[in-house]
Structures are given as structure tokens and as C-alpha cells.
Amino acid sequence: MMYNSKISGLGYYVPENIVTNDDLKKWMETSDEWIQERTGIEERRWIDPSTGDTTAVMGAKAAKIAIERAGLTKDDIDFIVFATLSPDMYFPGGGVQIQDLLEMPTIGALDVRNQCSGFIYSLSVADQFIKTGMYKNILVIGSENHSGGLEKSTRGRNVSVIFGDGAGAAVLSRSEEKGKGLLSSHLHSEGKHAKELMLEGPSTQRWVPEIMAENDPEDVSYYPYMNGQFVFKHAIGRFSEAIMEGLQANQLQKEDIDMLIPHQANLRIAQFIQKKFQLSDDKVHNNIMKYGNTTAASVIIALTEAWELGKIKDNDLVVLAAFGSGFTWGSVIIRW
Template identity: 90%
Template sequence: MYSSKITGLGYYVPENVVTNDDLTQWMETSDEWIQERTGIKERRWIDPKTEDTTAVMGAKAARIAIERAGLTKDDIDFIIFATLSPDMYFPGGGVQIQDMLDMPTIGALDVRNQCSGFIYSLSVADQFIKTGMYKNILVIGAENHSGGLEKSTRGRGVTVIFGDGAGAAVLSRTEEKGKGILSSHLHSEGKHAKELALIGPSTNRWVPEIIEANDPEDASYFPHMNGQFVFKHAVVRFSEAIIEGLTANGLQKDDIDMLIPHQANLRIAQFIQKKFELSNDKVYNNIMRYGNTTAASIIIALTEAWEEGKIKEDDLVVLAAFGSGFTWGSVVIRW
């Protein structure tokens, strides 16, 4: 049985910085109001004048990850692309990456698990490698939220939270015992799907309905979130996923060297940190600078933590996410 380990990391965020004060031109809000509820100070939004899209950002992050892995594009056997905001309704971003990076005709898989997208994608990649099917898999999380947010007072509860960006990891085969991904744990609870969702456009509310309705009061075409409901579930599921991962590997909370939580809300991350009695140097957060980048958030944070020397050889790294679906999960890694 093979194991898989992360051999390359990279991320890309747009240059355009949108501060909390900037948002006041579109909605009734304030820096104090946003920071108090989310911990966010600024986020990156794509400048429409640039070439950036979800796939373009993913490709930029991927090139960095592949180079850092000491590989070339021709060494990659498979692509997994996680996003809730693809450039097109179909096809998905995976095939765009294959084209943009001028890769051989390898397979490309798209994962639509929103905030848990990178966790799910990493788990799938790990299984492909452990079975011996592939040797090097490119895993990408990328999001263009700004193109679909309701930039008004009505939409501020969602709009102030989300940012754009992309991250990528190369997962490679290893025969080292006890290294790399130790386990992954995935869950869902669809009865709460509409508590954090984008209802339309969809095949239930398609182009004819959009044209016929033409109703400026219809908010169904923008993301909806029941914030308090999501928060209450998140703190429970985050904890469960982390404990499940530790238990599966005979580990304790004191064994964690670095926890990278999905960057949904700084208050959620702080709650989890306190519950697990982790010091500040054992939890990495960057939501203050980037907002919630959904499928990209964990991989961007993981890359930054590694670049800053906060993750070292043999460290126990735990990744955990919760989001729309509801879906949640964790991945336990021996670096």
C-alpha cells in the first residue's frame, strides 16, 4: 500500500484589495461592524479589467505548486479542481487547467463541495494514489466570489465575508511509513442545504424563468446564508471532525502541531482553538486579509503557514472544514 504526501504548494490572490471601508460605498456597514462579527479586515476581489477568472487563478497557483514539487506539467497524472464558482456552468475548471497548463490528455475531475471542497478533493486524490492508480495529482481550490455577490445593504451579511483567490497542492506517492496523509474523514447532512445556498440560477430556475421574472426584488440569484444557524452547526462539526481524525490515528489534541481550519469566520476558529486548548502558534488564520475564499481557503492558509516556516518536517498537521451542504471533514497529515 502506497501513501501520499504533499510535495508542492502554491497560491494566488488578485492584487485588488477591498477593505471594509471600501464596502461602505455599496452598503450600510462599517469596519467595526464587520470585524466584530467576522474578524475580516480586507479581502481580494478580481478586478474585471484583468485576465483573472476562477480557472486562471487556479492555473497560476498550480504552476507554483508544480515547480515547488520539483516536477513539470508532464509529470502530473490527474487533476482535481474544487470550486463553487466555475467560469462556466459547464464544463468545469479541471479541463481548463489541462488546457491552460498545456498538459497531456490526463483526466480532470471537478468537486462541488464548497467550503469542504479542498478537504474532499485531497481525500479523493489520496485514495487514487494509495491504490497505485496515479503517482502525482494536482489538487486545486479556486473561487471567484465577487462576480456573484449582492453588493448592497440587503446582501451585506454574505458579501462582506467572501473573497477571491486560488491555491494548489501536488500530492505525490511515497513509500515512507507513517508520513503524508494519515487519514481523511468526510460527512454531509443535506437537510440543511438551503441554510447556505445559491438557489438560482439552476436547472430549476433556468434562463426562461430569469427573463420572465425580471424582478429586482428577487434575491434567489444571490448566495443566501442563515448566519447564526450555520455558526452553531460549524463549531460542533469542526470539533467532531478534528476529534474523529485524532482518534482514528491514536492521537491526542496535544499532538497537534498545526491546525489549519477553513477560513469561514475568525470567531469560529477562535472557538475551536479555545476548545482544543491550542496556543496561537498552533493555529493558522488568514481570514483577516483574504476573507472566506471557500474551496481555496485551506490551501491558501496551508501554503502561507508553510512559507512562513510554521510547518516543519514530522509536524502533525490537521485540516478541517465545514460549509454549505452541509458538508464537513478533516484530513490528518504527518508532514
């Protein structure tokens, strides 16, 4: 028997520490106007190390909220899928940390490394486990600590002004209600563009001791790199393709969309997609203005926020879409 999966609980957590565009002047030559014009971002949350927040800790905080809202306990969760590009440790990944932090039984934990589209990929993976009957309730988390690895200087400002910290979580549960829940997911990649948005080191190709030994102040390989214009151009095309693919797979039209949750990479990208699909403001939820780009956490934070605000109602058609490093991209079509 094939089951359906539905989102039964949602939660998110962001650090209390707010960093405005004006605050960034302490580290780099920039301005509120310059940042807003290029990205739409007004402020972001960056972890205050004294709070003890980490990628895993934030994920656990979001997960607790999602599990409670699902009407479940930690012991009801059968499996964990954890998406991040900024794990607390090079290995092991954050999934096992969640199992420990939440004091769960010895359930399986899977880590997904698909950066900005990480939550889309994770939701798709969890959906397959539930549809085949292997698991009943799966915890899906997207969490990121960007601030610890950004080059907070004028040289690094094109990247560092964009990213924020935070986490979101969803509980995906088995359902026998036909035609509702996750209808389909669509995943893609194009690895030839991997170096257009990447973090080269530390890695097995550029290990930490080597960097330290060189002590080269001009070496920026251990900071994130992004070819902004190139990424932007590909993002607007792939976003549209993934959304249309999802609609066509379910015999739906763009007019059927009740809520679009795009990955919060750049407000200009989201506005371009909104205009292309002729969606009114009440049918798209953006929060990049407040949180910046939280990568694997962005879609789930925005989805949770839209649901909390009452923007998503029973039987609504909800479309999730993301594009990011890899390049990877994808969409998920949900009948709420």
C-alpha cells in the first residue's frame, strides 16, 4: 500500500541578536541603501556565541516546536533528515546531534548537503520513506550558522551582507487521505557550475593545517565565494522551470497557486518569479528583509511564518521552490 505524507507540525528558531545593515559598517564599507538595493535585506540574525546556539542547537529548538505542534512526542519520531551546509563539525553531521539533544531513541539520522535547496531535497527524501510505509513520522530540519564563517570585511561584503543564521523544522507524517499532503517533488542539479557558488576549504582538497601553514592573508579559499550575477541569472530560470514542472505533473495551472514559498536568496529573484507567474502579494511570502538568506533553513522558516500568520489554509495549494549552490534546485507541490 502506498501512503501519502503530510506536514503535521512546523516550527522555527532564529537567534535574538539582530544585525542591521547599519551595524555592518563596523566591519566593512557599505550602506543600508547599497544592501537593500541589491538584495532587499534590511537586517539578519547572527548567533551571539555566548548564548550557546549552534547549527544543531538551533535545529533542536525548532524541532521541539514542530513536534509539539504535531501533537507528538520525541518518541513518536521514526527518522531524522537534517539539511545544512554549516554543520557544527566536519563530521559527524547534525542529524545524530539532534537525536542526542532531543534524547530520542536510537532512530536513524540522515544528513543532506544540498545548500539552499537542502530542505526541498530533505522533504522529498522523507516523503519517499513515508510513501513506501517504512516510517510514520519523520523530523525534517534545515539549520544554518553562516555568521561564524563569513569574511566580515569590505573584501567579503558581497557575500557576507547576504547571509543570516536560523533553523526551521517540519514533522512529516503518514496520511491515508487521498489528494492531500505532498503531491510531488522535483529535483535537479548541474554540477558544471559548482565553482560559481562554493566554499573551497577546509576540505580534503584544502585541509586546515595546509592553510594555517601557509598563513597567507590573501588566501580566501576558506571563505564562501559567489559569482553573484551568474547565480542570479540561473536562479530565475531554474526557479520557473521547477515550479512549472511541479504544476504540470499535477495537471495544475499557475492560477491554482494559493501560496508560493520561494527560497529567500534575494528579494529581486522572488519578485521576478512573482511577476512571471502573475501572483498577487498575498500569494507569495518573503521574509528575507528580516532574516537574510538562511540557506537550507530559509524555505522552512518562511513556510512556518506564513502558516503562523494564517496565510495558509486547509486545501490551499502551496508551492515550495529553491535554487542554490551545486547548482541544485527543486520544487515541492503540497495540497494543505
